[in-house]
Amino acid sequence: MRGLFRWSSKWWPGVIPLAVFWAIAAWNNTAPLEADLAARSGDALKNITLDKTRIAVAGRDVTLGAEAFSVDGRQSAVSSVEAVPGVRLVNDETRLVPEARPFVWSAERDVVRVTLAGSAPLPAVKGRLMDAAKAALGNVEVADQMGLARGAPPRFENAAILLLDQIARLKDGKITISDTKVQLAGMARDLGGREAIAAALKNLPEGFSVANEIKAPPYVFQAYKDPVAVTVTLSGYVPDNNIHAAIVQAATRKFFNEKVVDNLKESIGAPSGFAAAVVPALGALSRLSTGTLVVADREVKLSGDAFYEGAASQLRAGLGKDFPQGYQYKAEVTVKPAAAPVDPTVCQQLFSDLLGKGRIRFESGRANIEPDSAGLLDRLIETALRCPTATIEIAGHTDSAGEDAANQALSEKRAQAVIDYLVKAGLPANRFTAVGYGSTQPVADNESDEGKAQNRRIEFLVR
Amino acid sequence: MAYLLTFHWGWLLASLLLGLAMGWIAVVQRGDGVSSVMARWLAALAAALVAASIARIVPGRFGYWLDLLIVMFACYLVGCAVGSWLRDWVVSRSALVPPV
Numbered sequence: 001m002r003g004l005f006r007w008s009s010k011w012w013p014g015v016i017p018l019a020v021f022w023a024i025a026a027w028n029n030t031a032p033l034e035a036d037l038a039a040r041s042g043d044a045l046k047n048i049t050l051d052k053t054r055i056a057v058a059g060r061d062v063t064l065g066a067e068a069f070s071v072d073g074r075q076s077a078v079s080s081v082e083a084v085p086g087v088r089l090v091n092d093e094t095r096l097v098p099e100a101r102p103f104v105w106s107a108e109r110d111v112v113r114v115t116l117a118g119s120a121p122l123p124a125v126k127g128r129l130m131d132a133a134k135a136a137l138g139n140v141e142v143a144d145q146m147g148l149a150r151g152a153p154p155r156f157e158n159a160a161i162l163l164l165d166q167i168a169r170l171k172d173g174k175i176t177i178s179d180t181k182v183q184l185a186g187m188a189r190d191l192g193g194r195e196a197i198a199a200a201l202k203n204l205p206e207g208f209s210v211a212n213e214i215k216a217p218p219y220v221f222q223a224y225k226d227p228v229a230v231t232v233t234l235s236g237y238v239p240d241n242n243i244h245a246a247i248v249q250a251a252t253r254k255f256f257n258e259k260v261v262d263n264l265k266e267s268i269g270a271p272s273g274f275a276a277a278v279v280p281a282l283g284a285l286s287r288l289s290t291g292t293l294v295v296a297d298r299e300v301k302l303s304g305d306a307f308y309e310g311a312a313s314q315l316r317a318g319l320g321k322d323f324p325q326g327y328q329y330k331a332e333v334t335v336k337p338a339a340a341p342v343d344p345t346v347c348q349q350l351f352s353d354l355l356g357k358g359r360i361r362f363e364s365g366r367a368n369i370e371p372d373s374a375g376l377l378d379r380l381i382e383t384a385l386r387c388p389t390a391t392i393e394i395a396g397h398t399d400s401a402g403e404d405a406a407n408q409a410l411s412e413k414r415a416q417a418v419i420d421y422l423v424k425a426g427l428p429a430n431r432f433t434a435v436g437y438g439s440t441q442p443v444a445d446n447e448s449d450e451g452k453a454q455n456r457r458i459e460f461l462v463r
Numbered sequence: 464m465a466y467l468l469t470f471h472w473g474w475l476l477a478s479l480l481l482g483l484a485m486g487w488i489a490v491v492q493r494g495d496g497v498s499s500v501m502a503r504w505l506a507a508l509a510a511a512l513v514a515a516s517i518a519r520i521v522p523g524r525f526g527y528w529l530d531l532l533i534v535m536f537a538c539y540l541v542g543c544a545v546g547s548w549l550r551d552w553v554v555s556r557s558a559l560v561p562p563v
Contacts, residue, residue: 007489007547009496011540014485018478018539025474025535026528033470033527059527086466088526089519 030059037062037086044080048073049122051097051148055081060088067097069122069150100149105160107133107167108174109186113141114167118176121152132161136168153180155205166200169193173214185213191237192216192268219270221278221295223251223285225258225304232285235263236295239270250279253372254286256358257379271298273324280322286375287311289336300329305336307382310425339386344462347387351460354379360418360458367413369421377418380460381425387462391431394418395459399452400439412436418458433463467534478535482542489543490550509536 034057041055041062050073054065064081068074074094082090105118114137120126126146133142153159156177163175163182170193173186182204188194194216201210221236232255238244244264251260274295281300285293291304300323306312315333323329342350354376361370369377384392396411396418415434423429444451468475497505513533515521521529 003551004544004547006496007486007551008543009499009502010489010492010494011482011485011543011547012497014481014539014543017481018535021474021477021481022528022532022535025471026531029471029474029531030524030527036470058523059525060530061523061526086470088530 033086034059037084040084041081041087044084045077048077048080049124050077050094051123054093060086061091062087062089063091063093065093067148068094069097069148071096097148097150099151101151102179103149103151103153103156104176104178105146105156106174106176107160107164109167109170109172111172113143115143115145117145118147119149119152120146121148121150121156123148125157128157129160129164132164133167136165138168153177154207158205159208162200162204166197169197170214171217177208180208182208182210183213184211186215188214188216190217190267191219195268216269218296219267219274221264221274221293223282223293225255225285225288225291227290230258231261232258233261233263236265237267237270238264239268239274240266243275246275247278247282250372251282254283254375256376257354271326273327276324277327280371283322283371283374284315284331287315287378288333291333298327300327301332302330303332304334306333307336307378308338308385308425309335311378311381336382339382341388342386344387344390347383347390348460348462350383350386351380351392351462354383355457355459359453359456362414362417362456365410367410367417369417377421377425381422381427384422384427384431384460390462391433393433393435393461393463394422395461396434396436397441397443397455397457397459398439399455400442400446401452404438408436408438410436411438415458464534467530471531471534474531475535475538478538479542482539482544483546483549484542485539486543486546486548487550488546490547490554 037060038055038057041057041064045053045055045066050066050068052065052067056063056065062081062084064078066077068077074096077094078090078092081087100119103119105120106116108115108117114133116129116133120129126144126148129146130142130144159177159182163177163184166184167173167175169189171187171189173184176183182201184197184201188197194214197214198212201212204210219237221238222234224233224235226233232251234248234251238247244266247264248260248262277298277300278295281293281295281302284302285291285304287306288302288304289307291302294301302315306315312333312335316331358373358376360373360376362368363370394415396413396415398407398411400407412434413436415436419429419432419434422432439446439455442451442455443457444454446452446455512529516526516529516533519526
């Protein structure tokens with residue numbers, strides 16, 4: 001041992017080449033060592049969710065800058081880098097991602113693109129939201145303006161993905177999640193889009209509240225009465241099969257002369273009371289010689305030419321009460337130029353033609369004229385106005401069902417009801433006489449329902 | 464430490480060999496060595512450097528270079544000790560054998 005001390009006093013000259021070695025080793029190895037440590041620190045952080053990760057190595061000291069999404073994530077990031085072999089010190093420059101309060105996320109659709117903005121809770125969630133938007137929107141451009149923040153409400157991602165599906169149903173608009181409040185505004189792409197969105201929103205995760213202000217494009221029903229082609233063309237939308245059938249049936253009843261062309265399509269999204277508004281509106285259209293009916297949402301617009309002034313003023317004024325509450329009625333009705341007067345024989349011919357095509361209908365067993373017959377009566381009145389000198393016998397007939405006396409009375413009452421209608425329309429009462437024939441003059445077999453229907457009739461006879 | 468050894472094994476081996484050579488020479492070298500006072504100062508300096516390294520008070524690259532220096536110097540010292548001991552062993556063996 002003493003020898004070792006003695007010898008060691010002479011070891012010093014080797015320190016000079018050792019110093020040279022050290023200098024060369026330090027010169028050559030510093031950069032590779034730093035690169036190696038940086039790479040291995042990066043690997044150690046691979047499984048930890050961080051944003052804006054920055055690793056700087058000086059010697060064996062690692063400076064770690066990053067934004068972590070939780071306190072745990074932040075600690076585990078630092079300790080993972082500390083555990084990398086060779087790392088001497090970690091300068092912790094990590095911080096938590098700022099907390100958004102309120103936590104707002106939005107998806108906005110305009111003409112060209114869909115923009116996702118606001119905050120997403122994690123980079124992975126952000127990526128999934130972008131993917132979901134692209135999947136839902138097909139080839140529409142999706143712009144990502146989302147930042148990252150803590151403080152998302154629970155089940156945020158489920159809610160956001162469900163809402164991204166709804167943005168595909170919008171023409172334009174904005175969907176916003178602010179904490180647990182969901183707000184939708186804008187215009188649905190299709191009829192029924194609003195209802196589809198409302199239905200989908202029922203599946204929002206628990207805890208979210210919804211303010212849905214999506215508007216739908218107007219629900220339009222149109223009917224056009226063409227006197228030249230003798231057609232009524234129905235187009236636009238009806239809510240379902242039953243209402244479709246009911247409307248076509250009502251049109252067939254009201255337009256006794258015209259062929260009903262049915263171009264209707266079925267779609268949800270109709271305003272409430274749709275059928276109750278369209279049926280009387282069709283009745284009003286049937287009283288025009290030519291005209292257009294447009295029912296757009298809750299606005300009923302009728303335009304065209306009435307057969308005579310009385311009908312025009314009735315149509316302008318009197319229809320409002322027939323519509324369900326909330327409906328607006330606008331009539332732009334003018335009067336068709338009066339047709340040239342004709343002599344009574346031609347008049348009789350015109351009456352017979354009209355009554356051959358359609359019949360004046362009454363409530364069963366009573367003398368109240370059904371509203372469906374308004375169109376026919378208007379045409380009869382117009383004809384009566386063309387032969388102002390003729391006196392006309394209004395003849396009522398019934399089928400053979402029931403007692404003769406009752407039928408006789410009913411036929412008289414019905415004939416009188418028609419006269420009352422004509423007088424109310426402005427024709428002088430002294431031109432008409434009411435005659436009831438009961439069931440004494442059948443024109444068809446009373447055994448069948450069809451024959452009976454033909455026998456229940458009103459005839460106009462020019463005397 | 465293990466990382467330093469594996470990353471710089473070539474340089475550490477070179478230090479060890481340098482130490483072996485120096486130790487080998489030192490046994491038979493004539494002339495003055497370092498005085499005992501000087502040796503104490505040097506030992507104190509080495510201890511201070513080791514303490515600084517352990518305390519990790521030298522930052523960044525300088526800290527790394529300090530660690531490298533200490534490890535290389537330690538290898539050198541080990542090499543010197545082994546070299547001197549070996550030379551001493553060889554010398555004392557040859558002294559026991561009577562000259563022919």
